[in-house]
Amino acid sequence: MxxxxxxxxxxxxxxxxxxxxxxxxxxxxxxxxxxxxxxxxxxxxxxxxxxxxxxxxxxxxxxxxxxxxxxxxxxxxxxxxxxxxxxxxxxxxxxxxxxxxxxxxxxxxxxxxxxxxxxxxxxxxxxxxxxxxxxxxxxxxxxxxxxxxxxxxxxxxxxxxxxxxxxxxxxxxxxxxxxxxxxxxxxxxxxxxxxxxxxxxxxxxxxxxxxxxxxxxxxxxxxxxxxxxFIPYGGPATVPKWLWKRPEKPRVALTMGLSATDIYDGYTVRTQEVLDSLADLDIELVATLADAEKAKLRRVPDNARLVPYVPIHHLAPTCAAFIHHAGAATLATVARHPVPHLSLHYHYDQPILARRLTAHGAGLDLHTSRASGQAVRDAVQRLLNEPRFTTRAAALRDETLALxxxxxxxxxxxxxxxxxxxxxx
Known part of the structure; x- marks a missing residue:
């Protein structure tokens, strides 16, 4: 046909x-x-x-x-x-x-x-x-x-x-x-x-x-x-060599999506505050930041790796937790893996998706107006230390892959x- x-x-x-x-x-x-x-x-x-x-x-x-x-x-x-x-x-x-x-x-x-x-x-x-x-x-x-x-x-x-x-x-x-x-x-x-x-x-x-x-x-x-x-496709992408290796510490990813800078005027979270709040945790933080957002930073924590882009479907399986904006594509990509989510949602259907994800038990959510550095830090520590989030994320993975x-x-x-x-x- x-x-x-x-x-x-x-x-x-x-x-x-x-x-x-x-x-x-x-x-x-x-x-x-x-x-x-x-x-x-x-x-x-x-x-x-x-x-x-x-x-x-x-x-x-x-x-x-x-x-x-x-x-x-x-x-x-x-x-x-x-x-x-x-x-x-x-x-x-x-x-x-x-x-x-x-x-x-x-x-x-x-x-x-x-x-x-x-x-x-x-x-x-x-x-x-x-x-x-x-x-x-x-x-x-x-x-x-x-x-x-x-x-x-x-x-x-x-x-x-x-x-x-x-x-x-x-x-x-x-x-x-x-x-x-x-x-x-x-x-x-x-x-x-x-x-x-x-x-x-x-x-x-x-x-x-x-x-x-x-x-x-x-x-x-x-x-x-x-x-x-949902099958992830993000356009042309390459897998960086650092992503070939198993992380030595729990890897936590941070992305606020491409539309924030492609369409709108920037991120709806205070990136520097979030990075600072996670700086002393024993983790490897991988943050995908647009060049315009990276230029606003005054300092980069020692435990953070900043990249402009990395294919999420390659990054997600290596993570212990994933911080994102509850954009549907990002959320659905991470949901293909047993990785708990922290959704920092802002507008359109992001709050709906984020709250349904939290209700499912596979993560936590914060509206960006409440996403202070301390709130993000507390949520990340819960995702890393409370096994129930990973268990529920695995259940969501199973539901996704059964389609x-x-x-x-x-x-x-x-x-x-x-x-x-x-x-x-």
Whole structure:
């Protein structure tokens, strides 16, 4: 079959999708990856075939961290999707205008530059299945235009699917005259333009591919989830020679992710304070710091090794504990190993993932506004000295590895495609 991936022009999102594209390709299926023209080199660098569609536009996330490290106003999921975790916002009065603004200010702006080009290519290539990330609504529009099956591939907690179900529940409770639906109206307009009609699948896919174990995910009611293992891919990487050797002391890793400096203005923890707090522990600390963050340091502890980047899937198996920002890819990579986590979370779905990880017992978490040096030190010592955290981390590892690999998922995707495709094979 022919499989078309549609992705936002963001490396961190694309990297969640690449392993499944490889699995489909090696199973003998034809695979194409569509995104904005400037993003195509990132796609081809992964050995995949890129299709440039539309025109380039600004990045999705314009929010910037403040100079002192964090901004409480940006510490959560943006409106209206914060209703997924805030019961006080699960109201029609909040969601109806919030969804209207989201469609006007975000979804339209990010999808519009891709829609016409993606539909044009889909009509030319005739994919059987379109796989899209939850921010790329051009994907379901193109799939609907050609009768293809289509699916969302999640890159974290399903806030979009969850809030959509909340919205539909509240809409059904309103009088008919008040049942506005900005997302359905917008997507339906494109469906009719291309000779089809709106269906609810345009908002959340015929099915949803989830790369996280059930214990870390929050499922939206009535949606069809298909689970697979998260397989780490971080782009080009080399394994440094120091990582070939077994560490002489317990190794503790520290990373705050690439998006903090690639997209935002810097880390949301005080790196110097954290390094100082761990300086006298009998550990080997490996900290992946962007050059811009490293330049801010006044001193480097003797027990610390600072590197700009190291592949997490090579580093994690050598660690006794792992400090991270609860970014979904980092967390899921570490979860493939029996290594306890300390999650220093800040925004979007990081707090949700971090707290579910703590509830599972595989680690501890601190919001970055509370991540003082002493708090981090105390948490690290607990992770190293209380065996229950390693035991629970091993249980999470087992749950993760029990999921089907992307290669094992392919036959099920073939079945789902045949079920939902409306054009002949």
């Amino acid at each position: 022919r499989v078309l991936f549609a992705t936002s022009p963001h490396k961190s999102i694309f990297q969640y999708m690449a392993p499944l594209a490889w699995a489909l390709r090696t199973a003998g299926h034809e695979v194409r990856f569509a995104s904005q023209p400037a993003f195509c080199p990132t796609i081809t660098q992964a050995g995949l075939t890129a299709v440039p569609v539309g025109r380039d536009h600004a990045k999705l996330w314009a929010a910037r961290a403040t100079k002192n490290g964090f901004d409480a106003g940006r510490a959560g999921i943006e409106e209206p999707y914060d209703a997924f975790t805030d019961p006080g916002k699960d109201t029609w009065e909040y969601l109806a205008p919030g969804m209207a603004r989201a469609v006007a200010d975000r979804h339209r702006q990010t999808a519009f530059p891709m829609i016409a080009g993606l539909v044009e290519f889909a009509r030319h290539w005739k994919p059987d299945l379109v796989i899209w990330d939850p921010l790329t609504f051009a994907g379901p529009i193109a799939a609907t235009a050609v009768g293809a099956a289509h699916a969302r591939l999640l890159f974290g907690i399903d806030v979009h699917g969850g809030v959509r179900r909340q919205f539909l529940r509240l809409k059904a409770e309103r009088p008919a005259a008040e049942q506005v639906d900005p997302l359905a109206d917008w997507l339906g307009g494109y469906a009719r333009k291309y000779g089809a009609e709106f269906t609810e699948s345009m908002t959340t896919g015929h099915f949803t591919i989830d790369q996280f174990p059930r214990s870390l995910q929050i499922e939206a009611p009535e949606l069809d989830y298909v689970r697979t293992q 089907p690999t992307p290669n094992q998922l392919v036959p099920h995707l073939e079945e789902l495609t045949a079920r939902h495709r409306t054009t002949p094979a």
